[in-house]
Structure formats: structure tokens, C-alpha cells
Amino acid sequence: MPGFTEARAPRANRLLAALPTGEYKRLLPDLEPVTFSLGDVVYESGGSLQSVYFPTQCVVSLLYTMENGLTAEMGLTGNDGMVGVAVFLGGDTTRNRAVIQIAGGAFKMRAKLLQEEFGRGGPFQQVLLRYTQALMTQISQTAVCNRLHSVEQRLCRWLLLSRDRGESDELRMSQEFIANMLGGRRESVTVAAGRLQDAGLIRYARGHITILDRERLEARVCECYQIVKTECDRLFAHGK
Amino acid sequence: MPGFTEARAPRANRLLAALPTGEYKRLLPDLEPVTFSLGDVVYESGGSLQSVYFPTQCVVSLLYTMENGLTAEMGLTGNDGMVGVAVFLGGDTTRNRAVIQIAGGAFKMRAKLLQEEFGRGGPFQQVLLRYTQALMTQISQTAVCNRLHSVEQRLCRWLLLSRDRGESDELRMSQEFIANMLGGRRESVTVAAGRLQDAGLIRYARGHITILDRERLEARVCECYQIVKTECDRLFAHGK
DNA sequence: TGGCGTCTGTGCGGTAACGCACATAGTGAT
């Protein structure tokens, strides 16, 4: 438990932060700090989950790869969640991949231990279950959004979600990468991003995107963003 | 516990069927048989959940309604699941509506009781958690499918999923209704269904759809169908 | 300084799905 810097302390993760001090202290020895780089694969589709992760700085994309290689994202986790819910849901594995979208730190916990802790049924279990519902809400909204909204709207949503989780106005990722997340073409992203840039909402260059005007971005996004956000807030607030 | 007919017995629900006899017997007095009609709303978006339901014959759609009135389905539950996971996840409510898609029976349980039972941490909890993961898989796949596959493919998927859950080759629903589920236009469904009918895979007339050739339907569907199906089977098999 | 790889801009033809409008056909009530 020696000198974590502020941002690297386990408590920077909202799930861990929501725990009573007693519970937290019990978990602490089992939390191992790790650092992820952009593009790291946290786990593969179908791979057995040995550990779960509580991000403090990094942001993780949950995505699916089709047989023909096309990909689409279904959810996003940052310091507001954890990676590996399948461990306590009992499935041991899932059909999706988890990929680092923004580099940074996280805390690792052995799957076995998490299962034991979950089995105690206390506040930790409650927090994990609440997060599960938040994640489901996010995935559901992605499903609907994918069907009913334009590339530009989805791009706005995605930028805002990433910004919230990364807690930085600057994102490091190419348009190609974003296209894979949105399940569209790179060129479509180029055009949509171009419009946002022309309007002065963002600026980008060779893999660097800066959000210049968050408010007007929110004005242009579809309702899906707010729904996910307020639902997450609700589920967290409730837990306290 | 008096004379339920075969199909109407609680055990016709796979979740309840997966329980050891002791557990099952304890729950039995709290299971109240109910019957739903086509179009019944099991719960509204944001409404507080007083009860959960274990379908035995009926099929329930989980869907979302946008501000502009457009709708899209994210998941489907029949005798392989339950309606109201938010109760044990701790959110008390969700952002989606649950609507009866195929009329029939179900067993109702008070939310409070379910929470208590879940809190015991036994096999019932395990079954519910496993189902939660199955549902998440389904919703995830819907998200991806919505983005990457055509109306016709999605229609095939939806027909097969409904058929599996309703356990009947005849479905009672208009093309308008299906369009709302798929998040598309009625006319698009008309055209796609017309092609399937011409090919001899289905037959339909004024709200009645009959699946004539299940095999060739499976040949035409996107991979999403099999993925959801095998993942559900895996999660159930594991539980035994 | 030059070259190479990655990232971005743009245009063009094709297709899937949309929105709308209207025609047709069963169905059930009177």
C-alpha cells in the first residue's frame, strides 16, 4: 500500500471508491497495479479470464469481430467500471474482445479472488452488480444507436464517452481506429470529423483529436449519450 | 401447487428447471401463474419493478423507444430466461420497455422475494447470474448485427430467435410490428419477407407467419443467430 | 535531404434503406 500517486491510487476507480473502508482495506493487498499501452488486448474473445481489471486511467473498448473481419464496439469502460464481469456472472469467458483505447494504469485482481469476494455478498457484490446493469444499459443503447443514428451522431457520442472516461480533451487515435469502433468506413469518419472540425468543435491531426467545444458537441450528439450518462450516475448515486 | 398442465408447470422455464429440487420447492409457493396477451406491457421504461416473471410459454421483447418514437429491440426472452434482471442487479428499474410478443403463460414472483432469494447466494443466484450473461451476449450481438447486417439477415435472425422461444412454427404478428422490433420500415420488412416467401422459406398472411423451412432459413441468416444460441446453450450446460 | 509508411482528403459509381404516396386485399362488424 505504499505511496500511490493520486491518479494511480486504486480509489481513483469509482467502483473501488464506492466501498466502505473496511472492505476496501481487505481488497487492497490483492490489487496489483499494471499499466496498459494503446492497442493492448486485455482479453480475447472466448479466452478464459484469469484476472479482472479496475481501470484508474486507461480506457478499454469492448468490441466484437465478425467472421469477415468487420468490427464494432458495444461498450466502453474506464475508471467508472471494471473489465471482466463474466468472472462473477459465472460464464468464465465472453464472446468479445477487450482492447485498450487509451493507455494508462489499472489494478489487476485474480479471477478466483474476485469470485470469492463476490460470494461474500456484501457491498462489493452490490457495486459489481450495479456496474453490470450500467454496462447493460450502455450496450443496449449502443444497439439502438447503431440502428437509428447517423455516423456523425455516433461519432459525437463516442468522442464524448471517451472524453468522459479518459478525462482528457485530447485523444490519441486515428480515424481508422474510430471507424472500427463505430463499425463504419474510415472515409465516413473522415467526412463526419471534417464537418465537426469545420464547425470548430474538434481539431485533429494524424492520430491526435482535441475536443475544443464540449458543449456544442453535446448539442449535436444523439440522445443516447445523455441516457447512458445519467443512468450510470443514477446507479452510482443509489449505491451510496 | 395443484395440477399444472405440463406446459404450464414452472419447470417449463429453463431457469427454474435448473434448480435442485430443494431450492425449487422453497420457491414454489411464491410463484404465481399469470397469462399475458399479445401486446401487453410487462413493464415501462423507468417504471419501478414490483415483480419479475419467469415465462413458460410467452415470449417477451425488450425494446427501446426513442424520443422521436422510433423503436428497436435489443433482446428477447422466453422460457429460457426471466424478465426483470434489474431487480437483483440493484437498479430497481431500467431504461427499456418489456412487451409481450407471443401470448402465453408465465410465473410471477414479487421483487422483494427475488432479492431475498438472490441474497442467499445459492444455486438460484448462480442461475440468475448466468442468465444475465446470456442476456448481455444477446444484446451485444444485436448491437453488432444492427450495424453490420441487412434487413433480410436481421429478419431471419429475428424469426429464428422467436421461433426457438415460442416453440412454434407459427407466429402471430404483423410486418409493422416486426419492423418496430428490427428498427426499420414496414415496407423494408414487406420486401424482405416477400423474398423469403418467394424462396419458400416462410408463408405469411395478415399477421400470421409460418416458418416452412427452418434449415434454409438458418442457411440465410447471419452468424449472429448461432453465436447467441450456442452461447446460451454453453451457459446453461455449464450450470448443471 | 530523401524516402517510406501512415494518416487524411476527395471524388465517383453503386446499393440499401428511407419517406411518402397510393393501390390492393383480407376481415370483421352492422
Place this chain on the structure above:
DNA sequence: ATCACTATGTGCGTTACCGCACAGACGCCA
């Protein structure tokens, strides 16, 4: 039999997005 209603069929112009092709632009390394 008639009428009203709901379900289905179909066509047409428009839009969003795709697939492809290629051109520039920047960044890094030799």
C-alpha cells in the same frame, strides 16, 4: 352486402453509406 379498418404490395425520388481508387500531407528514420 356494405363499409371501415387493418395489413400488405409497389413504385419513385432522395439520402446515407459503401467500396474503391488515388492524391496529398505529415512524421520519422536513414
